[in-house]
Amino acid sequence: xxxxxxxxxxxxxxxxxxxxxxxxxxxxxxxxxxxxxxxxxxxxxxxxxxxxxxxxxxxxxxxxxxxxxxxxxxxxxxxxxxxxxxxxxxxxxxxxxxxxxxxxxxxxxxxxxxxxxxxxxxxxxxxxxxxxxxxxxxxxxxxxxxxxxxxxxxxxxxxxxxxxxxxxxxxxxxxxxxxxxxxxxxxxxxxxxxxxxxxxxxxxxxxxxxxxxxxxxxxxxxxxxxxxxxxxxxxxxxxxxxxxxxxxxxxxxxxxxxxxxxxxxxxxxxxx
DNA sequence: CTAAGGACCTGTCGGC
DNA sequence: TGCCGACAGGTCCTTA
Numbered sequence: 001x002x003x004x005x006x007x008x009x010x011x012x013x014x015x016x017x018x019x020x021x022x023x024x025x026x027x028x029x030x031x032x033x034x035x036x037x038x039x040x041x042x043x044x045x046x047x048x049x050x051x052x053x054x055x056x057x058x059x060x061x062x063x064x065x066x067x068x069x070x071x072x073x074x075x076x077x078x079x080x081x082x083x084x085x086x087x088x089x090x091x092x093x094x095x096x097x098x099x100x101x102x103x104x105x106x107x108x109x110x111x112x113x114x115x116x117x118x119x120x121x122x123x124x125x126x127x128x129x130x131x132x133x134x135x136x137x138x139x140x141x142x143x144x145x146x147x148x149x150x151x152x153x154x155x156x157x158x159x160x161x162x163x164x165x166x167x168x169x170x171x172x173x174x175x176x177x178x179x180x181x182x183x184x185x186x187x188x189x190x191x192x193x194x195x196x197x198x199x200x201x202x203x204x205x206x207x208x209x210x211x212x213x214x215x216x217x218x219x220x221x222x223x224x225x226x227x228x229x230x231x232x233x234x235x236x237x238x239x240x241x242x243x244x245x246x247x248x249x250x251x252x253x254x255x256x257x258x259x260x261x262x263x264x265x266x267x268x269x270x271x272x
Numbered sequence: 273c274t275a276a277g278g279a280c281c282t283g284t285c286g287g288c
Numbered sequence: 289t290g291c292c293g294a295c296a297g298g299t300c301c302t303t304a
Contacts, residue, residue: 001297034280034299058298077298078282093282112281114298128300155275164299171297220297221284240297261277263295278302285295 001223002075004136004169005212006231007058010081013225014060014106015053017083021100022049030095034076034116037096044069044119050100057132057168061120069121072129076114082107083226106226133166136205141167143199150190150198157193158186159260161205170205173218173240176265178204180239185271186264211236239265 026042048064055061062071086105096117098106108117120126134141149166160166162175179186181204184197217223217231220241224230238248242265243256252269
């Protein structure tokens with residue numbers, strides 16, 4: 001479900017509701033999501049006061065006051081976080097519950113269980129965070145950086161921008177949209193873009209992610225932020241999920257093809 | 273080293 | 289109505 005804009009939307013909605021609250025209890029209702037949920041989790045974090053929520057790529061990092069331990073949450077493909085009254089009925093697939101001291105819960109709902117709940121401590125910094133590439137909205141993510149990673153690579157450019165070791169947070173929707181905005185064929189070998197194309201692509205990624213965040217992310221089927229509201233970026237999508245519909249720029253029918261087992265949408269005329 | 277494919281899961285939708 | 293296959297917003301790991 002969530003790419004960077006949806007994760008950031010979640011973070012922004014959640015943070016003011018939970019900052020300063022104390023975690024009374026953590027209940028794990030299923031033993032593993034993508035990975036086993038650490039047994040230490042509850043012992044390590046209970047009684048901790050939430051300081052804030054940071055984001056790195058698509059990971060949410062809950063930080064605590066006066067403690068270095070951090071709770072990592074990844075929403076995978078179908079995960080979402082919601083704040084509810086602690087007496088509210090549990091839904092199917094509410095897998096992890098953080099009970100706060102204000103009679104409210106943060107509940108992780110994740111039908112497909114591709115998400116993750118992990119611990120990051122000074123003693124054992126989580127390896128998944130160590131290998132991540134540039135934050136797309138930071139200045140560090142530049143045309144030069146993208147070009148250097150793509151040098152001599154024959155993989156499709158779409159695959160490159162979805163590679164979290166190069167740049168984090170760009171998933172299938174925004175990869176398609178950014179390539180359309182930059183006028184680049186998703187299948188073009190990553191190493192064969194011109195300098196101008198790297199620049200166009202990098203600025204398109206930044207622009208589109210920012211715009212999507214402003215609109216609360218993309219609700220395709222079921223994404224809701226922690227307050228239960230959908231995102232409005234769907235109406236801004238130019239190619240994603242628009243197979244056989246006319247390109248908004250030139251009227252050519254949008255095509256869909258599978259690239260690396262992911263549906264890829266593009267305009268054969270605008271992205272030559 | 274790079275690139276491609278499988279794996280992990282459940283839910284939903286379209287076609288027959 | 290029911291069954292079956294295809295597909296879904298992610299990404300690590302194995303294999304070639």
